[in-house]
Amino acid sequence: xxxxxxxxxxxxxxxxxxxxxxxxxxxxxxxxxxxxxxxxxxxxxxxxxxxxxxxxxxxxxxxxxxxxxxxxxxxxxxxxxxxxxxxxxxxxxxxxxxxxxxxxxxxxxxxxxxxxxxxxxxxxxxxxxxxxxxxxxxxxxxxxxxxxxxxxxxxxxxxxxxxxxxxxxxxxxxxxxxxxxxxxxxxxxxxxxxxxxxxxxxxxxxxxxxxxxxxxxxxxxxxxxxxxxxxxxxxxxxxxxxxxxxxxxxxxxxxxxxxxxxxxxxxxxxxxxxxxxxxxxxxxxxxxxxxxxxxx
Amino acid sequence: xxxxxxxxxxxxxxxxxxxxxxxxxxxxxxxxxxxxxxxxxxxxxxxxxxxxxxxxxxxxxxxxxxxxxxxxxxxxxxxxxxxxxxx
Numbered sequence: 293x294x295x296x297x298x299x300x301x302x303x304x305x306x307x308x309x310x311x312x313x314x315x316x317x318x319x320x321x322x323x324x325x326x327x328x329x330x331x332x333x334x335x336x337x338x339x340x341x342x343x344x345x346x347x348x349x350x351x352x353x354x355x356x357x358x359x360x361x362x363x364x365x366x367x368x369x370x371x372x373x374x375x376x377x378x379x380x381x382x383x384x385x386x387x388x389x390x391x392x393x394x395x396x397x398x399x400x401x402x403x404x405x406x407x408x409x410x411x412x413x414x415x416x417x418x419x420x421x422x423x424x425x426x427x428x429x430x431x432x433x434x435x436x437x438x439x440x441x442x443x444x445x446x447x448x449x450x451x452x453x454x455x456x457x458x459x460x461x462x463x464x465x466x467x468x469x470x471x472x473x474x475x476x477x478x479x480x481x482x483x484x485x486x487x488x489x490x491x492x493x494x495x496x497x498x499x500x501x502x503x504x505x506x507x508x509x510x511x512x513x514x515x516x517x518x519x520x521x522x523x524x525x526x527x528x529x530x531x532x533x534x535x536x537x538x539x540x541x542x543x544x545x546x547x548x549x550x551x552x553x554x555x556x557x558x559x560x561x562x563x564x565x566x567x568x569x570x571x572x573x574x575x576x577x578x579x580x581x582x583x584x585x586x587x588x
Numbered sequence: 589x590x591x592x593x594x595x596x597x598x599x600x601x602x603x604x605x606x607x608x609x610x611x612x613x614x615x616x617x618x619x620x621x622x623x624x625x626x627x628x629x630x631x632x633x634x635x636x637x638x639x640x641x642x643x644x645x646x647x648x649x650x651x652x653x654x655x656x657x658x659x660x661x662x663x664x665x666x667x668x669x670x671x672x673x674x675x
Contacts, residue, residue, distance in 0.1 A: 461653070467623040468656040470632045474639055475649065493631035510632050517636050549637070550607060 320380055324388055324533070327377050335370040348583040355501040355586070356576050371529075371577045375418055378529070382421050383453045388533055391418065393425045395525055395539040402542045403429045408477030408520035412511050413527070414488040414568050417578045422527035422537040423458050423484050433482040434461040436473045437489075458484060465491045470510050477518035485511055487524065487564045488581060496561035501569055505586045509557040515545040516553055522560070524567055528575045540567050589674065594667045602663065605641045606634050618664035627662075635660065642666075648673050 319327035339346055339362060349368045350360035358364050382389040402409050411426060413419045426433045435458045461476065462469040464485070473483045487507065495506035515522050521544060527537035543563070548556055572579050599616045603609055608616070608628075621627030623635070630638075638660060642648050648670060650656045659669040 464632065466653075466657075467630060467632045467635045468660055469653060471635060471639055471650060471656040472653045474636060494633050513633050513636050517640055 320377065320384065324377065324381060328374065331370060331373040331377065335366055335373050338369050339366045345582060348581065348585060351584060351586065351588065352501075352579060352581065353576075355503060356572065358576060367577045368580075372580045372582075374529070375578070375580065378418055378533070378535070379420050382418070382424070383457065385453075389418075389421065389535065390533060391421050391425060391527065391535040391537055392530075393537050395422075395425070395523070395537055396428075398539040398542060399426075399429060399523055399525075402521035402523060403431065403482075406480045408480050408518055409482045410477065410511050410515055410520050410522045411482060411484040412487040412522055412524045412564065413484060414486060414571075415580045416526050416568070416571060417528035417575065418535045419486075419527050420457075421535055422525055425537060426458070426482055426484060429482065431480065431482050432476070433484065434459045434473070434476055435484045436460065436462040436464060436470060437484075437486050464508060464510050467493070470514060473514055474518060477514060477520040483514070483520075487511055487561075488568060496558045498558065498562040498565050500565040500585075501572075503586050503588075505565075507561040507565060509561060512545050512557040512560040513553065515543070516548055516556070519547070524564055526568075526571050528571065528578055589671055591667055591671060594670060595663055598663050598667055598670075601641055601645060602638070605637050606630070616663065618667070619662050621662055622660055622666075638666075642670070646670050646674055 319330055346365050346369060350365055353360045353364045353368060378389050382391070399409065399411070409431075413422065423433070423435065437460070461472040464470060473485070476483055490506040490508050494509055496509050497504050497506055499505075500507070511522060514520060521542045523542045524540040525537060526539075527535055530536050543560060545556055545560060568579075595618050599618075603611070603616060615628065622638075623630050635656070639650060639656075642650065650659050650669075659666060
């Protein structure tokens with residue numbers, strides 16, 4: 293386990309910008325196709341004039357062996373824009389965006405006991421849309437994470453919202469931010485959090501796309517301390533307006549301490565990274581971590 | 589419960605729980621900030637270990653994020669919290 297350099301960690305502010313998102317929200321009132329059309333130019337603007345903002349994505353594309361030329365970067369940024377539009381459309385309740393839930397059997401199985409459940413996601417496809425599907429298991433669902441959007445952007449989404457979002461009860465950027473999740477899991481609730489965004493503190497350094505990278509370990513430590521099950525879930529866009537969410541087999545982390553816990557966290561992070569890589573092999577333009585993930 | 593005795597006990601328990609035995613005694617002064625970069629710089633893993641220690645040793649839970657931030661600010665604030673909440 294490493295104490296990761298905070299300079300290499302994600303630095304909080306989400307990618308998108310107030311005007312870009314306001315534009316999207318307005319255009320959704322006209323329709324998805326006009327919104328996707330405008331996105332052609334918005335995405336091009338970012339790729340051409342915000343090269344620094346796209347640098348992290350370019351590095352990822354190189355690691356995937358796709359090259360970091362204009363069209364590859366454009367495709368990644370355009371897909372990211374689509375995911376934002378789809379998210380606004382989904383939560384506005386218009387019914388245009390469909391998400392096929394293939395996770396039910398896996399999550400239902402771990403919900404049958406009294407244990408808490410950690411749903412571990414990545415910044416792939418429509419992860420926020422997947423979150424809305426967790427409410428069907430008859431348990432309270434909360435999120436912890438650091439996707440702190442600009443306050444004005446959050447206001448736009450709230451204005452458009454018809455489907456309730458999950459309650460955020462803490463963030464992983466603060467040391468004590470995980471404690472509400474601890475309490476929730478001990479009560480048998482469901483916590484959704486990310487496993488692919490390192491924000492400082494201790495990390496597991498594992499190979500991801502053939503290069504070592506830091507992955508956060510809070511989820512695994514929480515599971516160890518609360519006996520919660522971990523289910524890794526992904527939600528990808530399969531075609532226009534249609535998403536699919538699916539889960540890998542659940543993981544259990546034993547009640548361990550010190551070196552034994554470090555080792556187990558490393559194993560879990562490695563499994564998470566391998567699963568994520570297998571998803572990205574199929575959907576390479578749907579991973580939206582636009583920062584220097586490998587610290588190069 | 590005597591506060592000084594409790595603070596001494598907490599220093600021992602925290603040191604053992606978080607493997608801080610190599611730190612000098614001054615490092616675990618009751619007023620040193622536990623989670624601040626200019627204090628002990630503990631992280632979320634340490635926070636979870638401390639919460640478990642609090643539950644198993646003193647039977648006290650802390651779930652609220654803001655309450656936890658204040659409670660775990662220093663060994664002194666932790667001791668005060670235990671004195672106020674121990675049944």
